[in-house]
Amino acid sequence: MKFQVQENCLTIFLPREVDHHHAEQIRKDADVLIERSHIRYVIFDFKETEFMDSSGIGAVMGRYRLIHLIGGEVWGVHANARIKKILTMSGVTKIMQIYEEDQK
Amino acid sequence: MRNTNEMEVTFDSYSANERFARVAVAAFMTQLNPTVEEVADVKTAVSEAVTNSIIHGYEQEVHKISVNCQITENVFIVTVKDTGKGIEDIEQAMLPMYTTKPELDRSGMGFAFMEAFMDKVEVKSAVGEGTTVRMEKTIGKGRSLWTTQSL
Numbered sequence: 668m669k670f671q672v673q674e675n676c677l678t679i680f681l682p683r684e685v686d687h688h689h690a691e692q693i694r695k696d697a698d699v700l701i702e703r704s705h706i707r708y709v710i711f712d713f714k715e716t717e718f719m720d721s722s723g724i725g726a727v728m729g730r731y732r733l734i735h736l737i738g739g740e741v742w743g744v745h746a747n748a749r750i751k752k753i754l755t756m757s758g759v760t761k762i763m764q765i766y767e768e769d770q771k
Numbered sequence: 772m773r774n775t776n777e778m779e780v781t782f783d784s785y786s787a788n789e790r791f792a793r794v795a796v797a798a799f800m801t802q803l804n805p806t807v808e809e810v811a812d813v814k815t816a817v818s819e820a821v822t823n824s825i826i827h828g829y830e831q832e833v834h835k836i837s838v839n840c841q842i843t844e845n846v847f848i849v850t851v852k853d854t855g856k857g858i859e860d861i862e863q864a865m866l867p868m869y870t871t872k873p874e875l876d877r878s879g880m881g882f883a884f885m886e887a888f889m890d891k892v893e894v895k896s897a898v899g900e901g902t903t904v905r906m907e908k909t910i911g912k913g914r915s916l917w918t919t920q921s922l
Binding site: 684686687688690691694718719720721722724725726728729749753756757759 | 878
């Protein structure tokens with residue numbers, strides 16, 4: 668799992684498959700960083716992600732719960748059609764903004 | 772004669788085996804010539820059921836989970852079985868957003884996803900005995916085989 672901290676913004680580069688097994692690791696590592704670096708914005712980067720189940724939704728919701736108390740936001744980028752479908756179906760898009768990049 | 776096929780795998784309830792379970796099921800279903808979308812649907816549903824057994828059924832203890840797949844013509848049936856603690860109120864457990872473990876970052880969307888991605892989901896459970904989730908999906912619905920058309 669790769670993470671990047673820029674000021675108060677944390678980017679989580681998600682693995683190829685986001686299931687319960689990987690979500691546990693994301694949760695542990697991300698929460699340490701969020702606390703230590705006073706993170707307000709969390710960006711989930713789905714660039715590599717081909718598979719996600721409800722554990723991924725839980726991971727997004729959990730981080731949101733953590734940072735919305737201090738006025739933070741969660742964002743999602745590079746989601747493919749399948750991931751977008753999962754995100755929309757679960758209703759998590761109500762709390763997470765999906766960033767659509769311009770077609771090059 | 773009806774075209775049938777069956778397979779069953781049993782594995783320990785390690786979270787790393789979630790991947791094994793859905794890949795094994797996906798590999799078995801390829802003989803039905805499914806679309807990428809159909810494979811993804813089944814993989815997600817299997818992942819949800821197996822994750823439920825690991826987290827809720829066995830509460831992270833290591834025991835056995837069985838996954839059985841049956842093919843009858845173009846109907847794919849996958850059954851995930853554990854001998855864990857069982858579900859007290861199945862109807863409540865299947866409600867979207869309902870979870871008994873919010874502290875573990877569970878979203879409560881597991882059964883909702885299974886129902887959304889499969890045609891039929893049946894849950895049988897007895898407290899202290901375990902849970903069986905049976906899911907059914909017709910592959911290639913409304914898709915006529917192009918090879919049968921004259922050119």
